[in-house]
Amino acid sequence: MNNALRNPKGIYTIGNRLVDQKERTIQSSTDRCNALNCGHRACQGCGEALGARCVVDAAMRATNGQLIVVNATGCLEVFSTPYPETAWQTAWVHSLFGNAPAVATGVAAAMKIKGRGEVRTLAQGGDGSTTDIGFGCLSGMFERNDDVLYVCYDNQAYMNTGVQRSSATPPAARTATTPTMGHEPGNVFGTGKNLPLLAMAHQIPYVATATVSDIQDLEAKVTKAMSMRGARYLHVLVPCPLGWGSLPRHTITLARLAVQCGLYPLFEAENGEVTGSTKIRQHVPVENYLQLQKRFAHLFKNGKAVDERLARMQAMADANIRRFNLLGVEEN
Amino acid sequence: MxxxxxxxxxxxxxxxxxxxxxxxxxxxxxRLPPCNNACPAGENIQEWLSLVEQEKYEDAWREIVKNNPFPAIMGRVCYHPCENACNRVVLESPVGINSVEQFLGDKAIKEGWAFDKPAKASGKKVLVIGSGPAGLSAAYQLARAGHKVTIKEMLDKTGGMLRFGIPQYRLPRDVLDAEIKRILDLGVELQLNTKESDLAATMEKGGFDAVFLSAGAHIAKLASFPTSDNARVLDAVSVLRDMEGKTKPSLGKRVVVYGGGNTALDVARTAKRLGAETVTIVYRRNREKMPAHAFEVDEALQENIVIKYLSTIKDYQKTTLTLETMALDEKGWPQPTGKTETMEADCVVLALGQDSDLSFLDKVSGLKIANGVLEVDAQMMSGHPGLFAGGDMVPSSRTATVGIGHGKKAARHIDLWLFKQEAPAEVKNEIAGSDRLNTWYYAEAQRTERKMTDGAKRAGTFDEVQSGLSQDEALSEARRCLSCGNxxxxxxxxxxxxxxxxxxxxxxxxxxxxxxxxxxxxxxxxxxxxxxxxxxxxxx
Structure with missing residues (x-):
């Protein structure tokens, strides 16, 4: 039996009319809760809006709707909830930029004390609130193994306030605070933090990375995380047309290329150990990914690579491929 | 506020x-899928593949027979322009449309699926001349539309070139008979052994509201080279026709076939099966210029048939054949070189193409005949009102699938003409090009080929050379369809x-x-x- 018969038409599409309803994705179902509803004010083609709906819909499904969402300040909060509106169709709390993990810890503790252990807690924020402003609270939440799934939607800068650099901004990227000036324009090499690896260093039960180009994978990871207790961390790459200088229609293409070039590895880890990675299906050079983004435009001239720093970017991708066995055979 | x-x-x-x-x-x-666009019979291929994917086999067969009443036949003998157009080549290889069609056709015969009952009787009568693919296709469509159809067939059996041109190792006769019977079961009247010799007189007598001509092209073209009285020169049309009679033709041990088209290959492979020890095809040009389909040439070579390219017959005395070597000029036409060679042959079979016998149209007014074929307009109507024509006797590429398309189209226009209606304007969607596909989402899936009996083994019998796909294979093949543009x-x-x-x-x-x-x-x-x-x- 060949592949197409075993996995009828479109194994890589979001839905599939030929497979059993139970096996289709949540996003393909008309029963998805649409946690983030129409009318939100995210830009055209916003990766974060898409990622957040997928994550929260999956968590709602996994908890049978018994979910409280704690949101840090950032794009996601601003575009979804201008007073007195809200696009959220779930219990939702917002406090400050830096304290979402601490608020979530409190929510989880309160539910436990009230004997409502079935009500689960999900905290979420952008890369600014996660890797910079709220990192102290997050590290504490990890260290105490509080029963929270924390989700970071990483668009690699402070997009809401005008595209300033964060500690998740990749090297060479242009932001408002890393301009394309000097002999090495854009963000400096050798800076920033890798939050999934930092989360793993806390030995928490579950750490995973995901992105909006592979919604099956994203949903599976949220579902798995919600089947566990304790501190869990999910890092979701969400392309940002505004901050990356990309076409709104390229949001998913870019997420896919980030994975396929190796710069953004998809993997899972339990208790500090990597347990598996999603293999690259169509390996591409980093140029394919970078070239579609104006924030890297200074690395190219007339479509040709002109900056030797591209080789350093490629080396980062190659290191990920080795470290997470991204070109190897599927373990299971 | x-x-x-x-x-x-x-x-x-x-x-x-x-x-x-x-x-x-x-x-x-x-958008118009490229396969649908390429199908001369106008099948909605994408639609029926989609029904197969959903394992709705009977619905899929009913979708095919809207346009082509012969899926089991054409699933074997069509040269499948649909597959040549298939966008799946950008992934690995085209969908095996032809083999899925055969699967459905065979399943329909096995399960005894019948056509839908014809529409309410229209009271109109249509005469069809010839029972080849074009004539049967027209008869079928006309009968389904509720018209009373009479077919006049010159020979003692139906099928035209499907039977008298295509050897049974490619098209088993039980398959052919089953699909033709289904058409006759619609209430089509068949008159065998009835040669139409004077159409003007027949039309004068009345009784028919319209006529569809599909008399085919079955007069073998001849070549002129000197022969002795005791040299045996036959033509491919007669040899293949005699294969359907009680006594099979006797060709001898050393057979030479002259020509490079599909008929040359059919007759060469038939000669091998009749027991010839050596079969040689003599062709004036080279393999690239050969009009026969590449796969048929390959299959003949596998059966140990020899092809002598760049050769022409100069002379044939008793059993000695003289060949002259040719060379292609800059335009690709063969020119004599003066170099000759001889070989022994018990008979030479000419396969140099066929002409139509249009003498039965002599007294019909308004017709335009050019290059030996009858001109028709875009509605398949000849210069004589109510007289339509299709298949090999009109300008065309002379294939069964084109004939089926002609028959269908003519039937539609006969229907409109009978009720004095204008044809509705045809809306053709833009073609779904492969540039619009996002191929990331399609899983790689290799094509499943039909199994072919080993060359030497199959050349010894008239059994079918190729076996159909299993249901699982047909399903997996259909699921390779990308659904381009829809x-x-x-x-x-x-x-x-x-x-x-x-x-x-x-x-x-x-x-x-x-x-x-x-x-x-x-x-x-x-x-x-x-x-x-x-x-x-x-x-x-």
């Missing part, structure tokens, strides 16, 4: 109609919309854009695997 903030709906975002940001809107479109409900658009602005309407109903909230980001169109969403600029 109330302050701004309290105008907004509390606890919802729905009063914020983000659709007003849009400059382009997504629109679901239907939504197959993969839910990608519904899943990737960041604005939850796509409504899923349920199985078979597709999707609808909620323009109140769609911001026009085009993610749906970009991530649509099959290119069935267009982005259209908003006015103002």
């Amino acid at each position: 109330k302050p701004f903030a309290t105008v907004l709906e509390v606890g919802s975002s729905l009063s914020n109609r983000t659709g007003s940001w849009r400059t382009e809107r997504p629109v679901y479109v239907h 939504c197959f409900e993969c839910d990608n658009c519904y899943g990737v919309c960041p604005d939850n602005a796509i409504k899923k309407l349920g199985a078979g109903k597709g999707f609808e854009i909620n323009l109140d909230y769609c911001k026009g980001c085009a993610l749906c169109a970009t991530e649509c695997p099959c290119g069935s969403i267009d982005m259209v600029p908003e006015e103002n």
Whole structure:
């Protein structure tokens, strides 16, 4: 039996009319809760809006709707909830930029004390609130193994306030605070933090990375995380047309290329150990990914690579491929 | 006036109609799949493949027979221009459309599926001349439309070139008979051994409201080279026709076939099966210029048939054949070189093409005959009102699938003509090109080929050389279809919309854009695997 018969038409599409309803994705179902509803004010083609709906819909499904969402300040909060509106169709709390993990810890503790252990807690924020402003609270939440799934939607800068650099901004990227000036324009090499690896260093039960180009994978990871207790961390790459200088229609293409070039590895880890990675299906050079983004435009001239720093970017991708066995055979 | 903030709906975002940001809107479109476009019989291939994918085999067969009543026959003998057009080549190889068609045709025979009963009787009578693929196709479509059809066939059996041109190792006769019987079962009257010799007189007598001519082309073209009286020169049309009679033709041990078309290969392979020790095809040009299909040449070579390219017959005395070597000029035409060689042959079979016998039309007024074929207009009507024609006797590429298409088209126009109606304007969608596919979403899946009996083994018998696909294989082959240009409900658009602005309407109903909230980001169109969403600029 060949592949197409075993996995009828479109194994890589979001839905599939030929497979059993139970096996289709949540996003393909008309029963998805649409946690983030129409009318939100995210830009055209916003990766974060898409990622957040997928994550929260999956968590709602996994908890049978018994979910409280704690949101840090950032794009996601601003575009979804201008007073007195809200696009959220779930219990939702917002406090400050830096304290979402601490608020979530409190929510989880309160539910436990009230004997409502079935009500689960999900905290979420952008890369600014996660890797910079709220990192102290997050590290504490990890260290105490509080029963929270924390989700970071990483668009690699402070997009809401005008595209300033964060500690998740990749090297060479242009932001408002890393301009394309000097002999090495854009963000400096050798800076920033890798939050999934930092989360793993806390030995928490579950750490995973995901992105909006592979919604099956994203949903599976949220579902798995919600089947566990304790501190869990999910890092979701969400392309940002505004901050990356990309076409709104390229949001998913870019997420896919980030994975396929190796710069953004998809993997899972339990208790500090990597347990598996999603293999690259169509390996591409980093140029394919970078070239579609104006924030890297200074690395190219007339479509040709002109900056030797591209080789350093490629080396980062190659290191990920080795470290997470991204070109190897599927373990299971 | 109330302050701004309290105008907004509390606890919802729905009063914020983000659709007003849009400059382009997504629109679901239907494009013409390249396979459908390439099919001379006009089958909706994508549609029936989709029904196979859903394991609705009978529905799939009923979809095919809307346009072609011979899936089991054409699943074997069609040269499948659909597969040559298939966009799946950008992934690995075309979908095996022809083999799935054969599977459905064979299944229909096995399960005894019958055609739908004809529409209410129209009271009109149509005469069809000839029972080849074009004539039977027209008879079938006319009968389904409720007309009374009479077929006049010159020979003692139906099928025309399907029977008297295509050897049974490619088309078993029980398959041919089963699919023809199904047409006759619709109430079509068949008159065998009835040669129409004077159509004007027949029409004068009346009794028919319209006529469809499909007399074919069965007069073998001859070559002129000196022969002795005791040299045996036969023609391919007669040899293949005699194969259907009680006594099989005797060709001898050393057979030479002259010509390079599909008929030359058919007669050469038949000679091998009749017991010839050596069969040699003599052809004036080279393999690239050979009109026969490449796969047929390969199959003949596997059966140890020898092809002498760049050779022409100069002379044939008793059993000695003299060949002259040819060379191609800059235009690709063969020119004599003066170099000759001889070989022994018990008979020479000419396979140099066929002409139509149009003498029965002599007294019919208004006809235009050019290059030995009858001219017809875009509605398949000749210069004589009510007299339609198709198949090999009109200008065409002379294949069964073209004939089936002619028959269908003529039947439609006969129907309109009988009731003095204008043909509705044809709307043809734009072709779904492979540039519109997002191939990321399709899994790699290798094509399943039909199994072919080993060359030496198959050359010893008239058994069918190729066996059909199993149901599992046909299913997996159909599921390789990319559904170019037409939504197959993969839910990608519904899943990737960041604005939850796509409504899923349920199985078979597709999707609808909620323009109140769609911001026009085009993610749906970009991530649509099959290119069935267009982005259209908003006015103002």
